[in-house]
Amino acid sequence: MASLDEYADKYPSIRMERRNGILQMIFHTDDGPLQWGGSPHKEFSQVFVDVGSDPENRIVIMTGTGDAFTGPQGTADTTPKRPPKDWDQTYWEGKRILTSLLDIEVPMISAINGPALRHSEIPLLCDIVLASDTAAFQDSGHFMSGLVPGDGMHIVYPLLLGVNRGRYFLLTGQRIEAQEAKELGLVNEVMPQSELLPRAWELAEQMAKNSDIVLRYTRVAMNLVIKRQIHDLLGYGLALEGLGSADTMLNQG
Secondary structure: OOOHHHHOOOOOOEEEEEEOOEEEEEEOEOOEOEEOOHHHHHHHHHHHHHHHOOOOOOEEEEEOEOOEOEEOOOOHHHOOOOOHHHHHHHHHHHHHHHHHHHOOOOOEEEEEOOOEOOOOHHHHOOOEEEEEOOOEEOOOOOHHHOOOOOOOHHHHHHHHHOHHHHHHHHHHOOOEEHHHHHHHOOOOEEEOHHHHHHHHHHHHHHHOOOOHHHHHHHHHHHOHHHHHHHHHHHHHHHHHHHHHHHHHHHHHO
8 A cells, every 4th residue: 555645756757735635746857747758658667556545535626737738749859769678668558557547446637738749648548538628649769750659659549449449540640720720629628727626626526426345346347348458469569669650760860
């Protein structure tokens, strides 16, 4: 078991606070929008284990900082180019980011405060997905930048959009703005950014009226199908992504 005082200040990219059993996680880089890289990747492979191991967490809210949820925009120049030995850490962490997220056995709400251009599968795997009217979704870090989208994007987007729409999204670098994302079923509600966190807390407090057992087991029941797909397909996808990374490195060498 974990306790908040043990992990609240453990992760430089994630601020955490809890009130009445509702844990709020705020993603950031130096108090600005979260910028993905090696350090956040490692942190996210561990933080959900701590959160899910703390029995005092009854509901979890995740959000970003400033005018964006995650960045930066991916480019071919920033695409990882690694041999298999170096890719092993990415493979290990990548599996645990999503498996440990889905192992959290309490309801989760994401409040997407702006464009989610990197690892948008994380907030989309929450049980309730809220978005500001400035939010947008794009897989800028994979195929459009020369990398196989195998770290969960190949599972989550076809699952949520439907197979053909999901494949189109990944292969074309399509950018989906907030209102269209709602119409397509990626998000549940769209609102001005100023209303986003108050709405997340309103929903969390409404759900928190249920017992701990009902909260936990509802999350477990609703995520069984998703967990099965992640279990079956994520490791293979990450391995293929690693092969693509090595191929790019060799061709450029």
